[in-house]
Amino acid sequence: MNGVSKRKIKVQIGARDKKRGPDWIAIDLYDDSDIIDENWDLHCLPIQDNVVDCYVCNAVLEHVTDPALAIFEMFRTLKPGGEIWAEVPFMQYYHPTPGDYSRWTVEGFELMLRDFSIISSGVSTMISHEIPKLYNYLSSKTDINISKKSIEEFIGRVKKYQIKNDSSRLYSSLYVWGRKLSNVAQQKSNYFNWLRSQYEKKNDLPYSSDLKLTRTELENIL
Numbered sequence: 001m002n003g004v005s006k007r008k009i010k011v012q013i014g015a016r017d018k019k020r021g022p023d024w025i026a027i028d029l030y031d032d033s034d035i036i037d038e039n040w041d042l043h044c045l046p047i048q049d050n051v052v053d054c055y056v057c058n059a060v061l062e063h064v065t066d067p068a069l070a071i072f073e074m075f076r077t078l079k080p081g082g083e084i085w086a087e088v089p090f091m092q093y094y095h096p097t098p099g100d101y102s103r104w105t106v107e108g109f110e111l112m113l114r115d116f117s118i119i120s121s122g123v124s125t126m127i128s129h130e131i132p133k134l135y136n137y138l139s140s141k142t143d144i145n146i147s148k149k150s151i152e153e154f155i156g157r158v159k160k161y162q163i164k165n166d167s168s169r170l171y172s173s174l175y176v177w178g179r180k181l182s183n184v185a186q187q188k189s190n191y192f193n194w195l196r197s198q199y200e201k202k203n204d205l206p207y208s209s210d211l212k213l214t215r216t217e218l219e220n221i222l
Contacts, residue, residue, distance in 0.1 A: 012024045012055075054084070055083075127170040158170070
């Protein structure tokens with residue numbers, strides 16, 4: 001966040017009730033709250049190539065039907081030197097909003113973002129974060145009744161295990177922080193642009209995909 005504070009075109013994919021700042025463009029296809037600036041589909045962004053400075057995409061890609069296309073759209077619209085921070089789940093409960101399709105390992109997500117130069121990647125949240133959610137779900141569906149103290153003791157044991165052992169085996173979510181250094185090969189770009197056109201034909205977008213906003217037009221959104 002500190003590193004991109006002075007960049008002009010910063011796009012937040014999915015706000016989850018909190019916009020990162022007034023100088024960010026928050027987009028979400030389904031969220032109609034006041035903090036969302038544009039209802040854009042991540043599979044088909046109405047933005048020109050090479051104009052965005054930064055994307056933050058936290059807990060969104062598991063909800064899109066074609067994450068490879070969504071990642072390409074962010075890559076396409078980022079300018080050379082632009083950065084992306086993306087977080088996705090590994091071991092999390094099913095949470096459709098409106099759908100929930102994918103889970104990744106750190107290695108698998110790095111592979112998904114292989115066109116970026118990886119600055120950093122790893123575990124963002126340990127599995128202990130999911131234990132209270134699992135208990136609350138089970139207790140609401142069954143007659144299981146476990147004391148709060150027992151749950152806290154179990155969470156403590158899990159945290160100690162992760163400190164002493166291989167924490168990469170038990171985690172809730174992960175991240176990749178990457179930078180765009182150059183455009184992808186033309187053949188790959190052609191394929192994803194074709195895929196984008198096929199997606200557009202099958203879906204009724206709330207805007208015209210012929211719209212390709214320039215850097216200046218994106219600045220005017222703010």
